[in-house]
Amino acid sequence: MTDHPLPAAVETLRRVREDPHRLGHRAHGSEGPVEGAGHGTTGPARKRIIVGYGFWIFLLSDIIMFSCFFAAFAVQRGATAGGPGMRDLVEMPRVAWETGALLLSSYTCGLSFAATNARNLLWTQIFLLITGLLGLIFVGLELQEFISLASHGMTPGRSGFLTAFFGLVGLHGVHVTLAGMWLLTMMAQVQVKGFRPEIVHRLICFNLFWHALDIVWIGIFTIVYLMGAIA
Template identity: 80%
Template sequence: MTDTGLPASLEAIRRIREDPHRLGHRAHGPEEPVEGAGHGGTGPAHKRIIVGYGFWIFLLSDIVMFACFFAAFAVQRSATAGGPTIAEMVDLRRVGLETAALLLSSYTCMLSFAATNARNRLWTEIFLLVTGLLGLAFVALELLEFIELAQRGITPQRSGMITAFFGLVGLHGLHVTLGGLWLATMMAQVLLKGFRREIIHRLICFNLFWHALDIVWIGIFTIVYLMGSGA
């Protein structure tokens, strides 16, 4: 019998119901540290917690870098030096296709991780492949936009605004390209090694990275393209 008057087995069930994730906020007192939580006498936290925490720090530093490029574009927005404005440069229909491809890739990326949680290798690979193809379509459309601008003589040295435009949009495109290469390596690892613990950790980090790129693109689409064209 326990202090609550219940048999030990019933007491254990009660604790699990109160704290299903074993966080230790209610079911465990200070004398019962939670294993792998990184405190008490249980030693360091589980690797999944450490990897997730470290990758969040990386994402925050990446977002700070994007924030600097956003600020540069905001400062240089009217510095056209008599050259073209955003409204004269961009084709919103093509940008809309880019946005649709990237947002849809975020959805398929989420589905791939749902398949990973179900330990379904086939559907994980299928959804990762679709995510990669959509990302490739996004990069191809963006590269086509840059090539057409260059053919019209609209290059980064034309004005401060265009420099900031190419810097911000190009930085995001570079991230998507690197994300696509990362995705290809993850597909190979899942195919050859299956759902090992370290592979799942990397898939978690990849999902966080890909969704962060979608959030940044929404900011670019709104501030650079929509507001720029409206102005």
């Protein structure tokens, strides 16, 4: 009498749900370790796993750095030294345009990777270009804001509050600028080399970085600008 196949199918389904990308210790339908996952006797993990893991560590370290700047701003918020406070700095229409540009760029960035998954070179490049242009608009508006504040004597050396403000917002602006340079590099690599596995992995990392910057900006918009305007 043969065994009923249902228990084996249920076990396979359980393994798929627990480890859909085969990154764990066991392969589907096998008791052995997954080749290239870095477990057991299969040797080192594949480059995709190593790069992804390392990039997540980088993102977490970056988030920790931003957390320190957020903490510094919270501590120095009232240290105006008799100078301007947050209400004197906030120009909500400009901040709203900055926020809209950056959030829209996150959407187009996601569309670019959808085109990458479809291996559509034209639309990948188009959406990456739009993402870069929206990022450029954001950086331009932020530079306008800093120049306007400086022209009115609101510089980082004026007070502890302004030091923390320029430090936090400026740090994010530098990140967006560097991300824009990375985006141009990726566009060139995609155009020349196509959708090689290593290029796709780099595009995945770029998408993660760009979306992380959007998340940080939401924190800045809420804590620095929005709460500052109503405080």
